[in-house]
Structures are given as C-alpha cells and as structure tokens.
C-alpha cells in the first residue's frame with residue numbers, strides 16, 4: 001500500500017557550483033519515472049541565514065512522495081546524490097532524511113530551532129533516530145540538519161512559491177540568456193504577486209543568479225499559478241532542462257524572533273522595540289551606525305553600504321525616536337551589532353532650535369543679556385521671549401526596508417506585508 005513519505009535533502013552544493021534545488025528537481029523526475037508521484041509541492045526551505053557553515057543560500061529541499069517501496073526510494077536518492085553532489089569538494093556534506101508518515105511535534109519544533117538558531121549534527125541525528133527516520137550521509141553529513149528541518153517546516157501560516165528553471169549541463173557556467181527587457185515587462189504585469197524580480201534602485205535583474213550553478217532563474221510569488229504565468233512571459237534564448245515550482249518559507253520572516261536587547265545572542269535574527277539613543281552617522285565606507293536602547297540595554301544598529309537608499313532613511317533618525325528594528329545579530333569584537341533588514345518608525349520626536357528673537361520694534365536680531373531676557377542693541381527694546389523654530393522631520397512614521405538586492409531570502413518584502421504582527 002502507498003504511504004506518504006518525506007524525503008529531506010541538504011548540503012549537496014558547494015561554493016564551486018552544484019545546487020540542492022537541482023538535485024531535488026532531478027530526483028522528482030526519477031521518482032516519477034519509477035512510477036511514484038509527488039503528494040503536494042516540493043519544498044525549498046531556507047534556514048538560519050547567519051549559519052557560519054552555510055554554503056550560499058542555506059537552502060534545503062523536502063519532497064512529499066506517495067510510495068510503497070521505501071528501499072527503492074532510498075536507492076533513487078542515493079544514486080542522484082552520488083551523481084550530482086560535489087562530493088569531492090571540502091565542505092560538501094550531504095545528508096538525507098527519509099520519514100514515513102507526517103513529521104512529529106519534535107521535528108516541527110526542530111524546524112523553528114534551525115531556521116532561527118544554530119544546531120549540531122548530533123542534535124539532528126538524535127531527533128532523526130527518535131523518529132525512526134532513515135538517514136543517509138556523505139562526508140561529515142552536516143546536511144542531516146537542514147534535511148530534517150525542511151521536513152519539519154510548518155508552512156500552514158505563511159508560505160510563498162518559487163519557480164526554478166534549471167539549465168542544460170552544457171550551459172552551466174556560461175552567461176544566462178534571459179532577455180532583461182522581458183523580465184521588466186513581466187515584473188510590471190505581475191508585481192507584487194511576484195516579487196524580487198528586479199531591483200528598481202540599481203536597475204539589476206534579480207531572478208538570475210550570478211554563480212556558476214545549474215539555476216537559470218527563479219521567480220518568487222504568492223501562488224503557483226502566478227509564478228508559472230510570469231515564467232511564460234519571459235524570453236529565454238537557451239534550452240531549459242526543466243522547471244519546478246517549489247513551496248517555500250522565503251519572504252515570511254520565519255528567521256526573526258522578538259527579543260529584548262539583554263537577551264540578544266550571536267548568529268540569530270531579532271525584532272527589537274527600542275528608542276534611538278545616538279544620532280545616526282555615515283562612516284567613511286558609506287555605512288550608517290547608531291545606538292538603540294531598550295529598558296534592558298543598548299546595541300549598535302548598522303545599515304551597510306549595499307542597503308543603498310535605506311541608509312538615507314536611517315540617517316534621518318533622531319535620539320528619542322521610537323522604532324522597531326529587524327535584523328541579524330553579529331559579534332563585532334566585544335559587542336553585538338544588528339544588521340538592519342527593516343525598520344518600523346513608530347513615533348518621531350519633535351525637533352526644534354531656540355535662538356535670539358528679533359526685535360519687535362526694528363526687527364534686528366536681539367542679544368541675550370541674562371537667563372530671562374534679550375535686548376535690542378539698536379533701539380534698546382527688551383524682550384523675555386526666545387524664538388523657537390520647529391524643524392520639519394524628513395521621514396514619517398512607517399515601515400522601511402532594504403532594497404531587493406540587499407534582501408535576505410527569508411525577509412518578508414513590504415509588498416507582501418498586509419498584516420504586520422509586531423507593529
């Protein structure tokens with residue numbers, strides 16, 4: 001009898017090339033050739049973007065399959081990994097988890113742990129064994145972490161889709177032949193139902209990667225039909241091997257967790273409510289830094305040069321402004337720095353300057369004579385009221401984000417944020 005079987009795969013790629021989505025896409029075709037079918041969309045799951053061991057995107061793949069012979073599935077997976085993973089490259093440590101039935105609460109919890117924090121191979125193996133899964137490992141087998149987490153991913157609350165088109169092998173490493181004009185046109189017709197196709201600010205096409213990997217392009221969107229429709233609008237001048245629509249946790253902010261400054265740790269991504277403590281300043285390198293405080297402590301926030309016009313919002317903040325920041329925590333020498341991905345400006349302080357008043361009689365600028373008063377040097381008129389000038393703030397309350405070119409895979413673009421939980 002056929003059962004639902006989950007296959008999780010991770011860490012088959014290397015810095016040189018290769019790609020876990022390609023291995024997943026090939027495996028789907030092999031499974032179908034064997035007479036089985038997928039039972040739902042394949043998944044592309046992004047894990048903690050701050051993981052120091054990650055290869056490029058820290059992505060894992062999970063496939064829900066209907067099958068009766070688990071050994072045969074295991075065999076198919078084994079062959080595809082042997083064939084396509086960069087096994088001879090240092091740092092490629094594939095891991096596969098095969099689970100019959102649905103993931104337990106323990107595996108679901110493990111997903112949230114791995115998308116937000118760091119885990120170990122030992123921790124993944126322990127949970128995998130508790131849950132009677134099958135494990136396949138190559139080299140150090142670090143991939144078991146992502147493979148297990150991808151199976152446990154809970155996408156019921158929020159998910160997006162990505163259509164990934166893969167290239168024929170003879171084209172790997174060559175310039176991608178996708179007409180940029182058709183990408184802009186597609187974006188015009190489908191944004192914001194599709195997103196991160198282009199970067200308006202830099203004029204850059206975002207759907208094609210720059211690495212020598214087998215991915216030709218990826219289109220992100222809110223439904224399977226819109227990414228497919230968008231794909232058909234493109235003019236592509238090279239043969240496409242195949243395309244696959246993945247269900248993903250991209251653009252959902254799954255990596256972020258609300259936290260007080262005192263509880264912040266390295267390599268996690270957080271949401272902090274606080275008050276601007278110091279005036280943001282540009283450094284020589286074009287980065288902007290300021291200090292944020294809450295009732296538990298203070299932390300440096302950074303908007304780096306690649307965040308482009310986002311920095312011009314940040315630099316307009318003033319001490320006393322109430323904001324919520326979203327971003328990754330990094331350790332810089334002794335202290336933590338939060339790399340901003342998004343900011344919610346909740347309220348702005350009123351800014352004013354106080355100066356000597358003009359003389360009510362002759363309109364000349366008066367001079368201060370003591371704490372209480374001013375005198376007009378020209379006509380000797382006295383006055384006790386100073387002049388207060390309100391300064392117009394250049395930003396307004398609202399949510400601001402980094403441009404598409406600087407956005408993390410997991411970050412939810414504002415175009416998708418209809419309801420903001422932490423506002």
Ligand SMILES: [Zn+2]
Nearest residue numbers: 359362376379
């Ligand atoms: Zn006067």
